[in-house]
Amino acid sequence: MSNDRHVPVMLQRCLDMLAPALERPGAVVVDCTLGLGGHSEALLRDFPEARLVALDRDKEALRLSGERLAPYGDRATLVHAVYDELPEVLERLGIPRVDGVLFDLGVSSMQLDEADRGFAYAQDAPLDMRMDQTTGMSAAEVLNTYPPGELVRILRAYGEEKQAKRIVSAVVREREKEPFSNSARLVELIRDSLPQAAKRTGGNPAKRTFQALRIEVNGELSVLERAIPAAVKALAVGGRIAVLSYHSLEDRLVKQVFAAGAANTAPPGLPVVPERYQPRLKLLTRGAELPTEEEVAENRRAAPARLRGAERIREDEPS
Numbered sequence: 001m002s003n004d005r006h007v008p009v010m011l012q013r014c015l016d017m018l019a020p021a022l023e024r025p026g027a028v029v030v031d032c033t034l035g036l037g038g039h040s041e042a043l044l045r046d047f048p049e050a051r052l053v054a055l056d057r058d059k060e061a062l063r064l065s066g067e068r069l070a071p072y073g074d075r076a077t078l079v080h081a082v083y084d085e086l087p088e089v090l091e092r093l094g095i096p097r098v099d100g101v102l103f104d105l106g107v108s109s110m111q112l113d114e115a116d117r118g119f120a121y122a123q124d125a126p127l128d129m130r131m132d133q134t135t136g137m138s139a140a141e142v143l144n145t146y147p148p149g150e151l152v153r154i155l156r157a158y159g160e161e162k163q164a165k166r167i168v169s170a171v172v173r174e175r176e177k178e179p180f181s182n183s184a185r186l187v188e189l190i191r192d193s194l195p196q197a198a199k200r201t202g203g204n205p206a207k208r209t210f211q212a213l214r215i216e217v218n219g220e221l222s223v224l225e226r227a228i229p230a231a232v233k234a235l236a237v238g239g240r241i242a243v244l245s246y247h248s249l250e251d252r253l254v255k256q257v258f259a260a261g262a263a264n265t266a267p268p269g270l271p272v273v274p275e276r277y278q279p280r281l282k283l284l285t286r287g288a289e290l291p292t293e294e295e296v297a298e299n300r301r302a303a304p305a306r307l308r309g310a311e312r313i314r315e316d317e318p319s
């Protein structure tokens with residue numbers, strides 16, 4: 001595996017954002033998306049007092065990053081879990097509050113680089129796309145069994161694909177002749193069903209459909225909808241969270257959770273705002289921060305990244 005492909009995105013910026021919370025002795029930081037361990041290794045290296053808890057649903061990623069993080073011994077605890085399971089994981093480990101949380105929501109470069117997982121549209125592979133290959137439906141099963149209306153909804157909602165209806169009617173026609181099993185056939189079908197003008201814009205025409213299938217197969221948005229609020233809830237006062245998103249749907253979700261936490265929820269017209277209505281979060285980014293042009297030139301996977309951060313400034317009121 002060549003190293004240039006595993007440069008963690010916006011690494012220094014994430015470390016700087018989390019630093020004020022992680023320099024305290026005994027700080028606990030959670031890497032919710034361990035992947036190949038690039039961000040985790042940097043967190044352990046830069047914050048020698050901190051303890052790391054890292055989650056991944058992909059067993060192969062856990063094995064590889066376990067080797068990489070072995071030199072840090074028991075400062076690193078790696079857990080096979082999806083990131084919306086964070087509250088259960090922390091409870092099991094007896095950790096009531098954490099000081100830092102990092103999410104890097106990009107598909108792990110390892111998954112894109114392993115041909116047989118079917119994430120990449122550039123090479124032919126079985127249409128699988130499950131991040132945890134021990135559970136759930138594959139992308140082929142989704143394509144072969146979902147009703148047409150549901151497929152159209154997925155391509156529109158998760159892939160922002162304007163030609164969803166065309167693609168789906170071609171898929172339905174073809175799957176009746178023979179079920180889908182490999183990515184090349186799907187890529188070819190998408191190419192054939194798009195109008196000329198649509199093929200000329202924005203990279204590989206299959207990209208949006210593959211993104212949509214991946215999100216559906218892994219339940220990514222529903223997992224994220226639970227995970228971000230749970231991570232915010234786990235933060236101690238003064239704790240910080242940094243989230244890297246790679247498409248507008250993820251970024252919008254993160255933005256909404258952070259904005260709600262940073263809002264004053266008092267009814268209008270109160271002369272003094274009681275504690276329970278005051279913001280829980282302080283935003284650390286104005287809008288979403290983008291990678292620098294130099295970084296994108298060095299690592300094209302950074303191009304779509306959007307970084308948002310927030311700091312916990314107050315406890316939740318007891319409900």
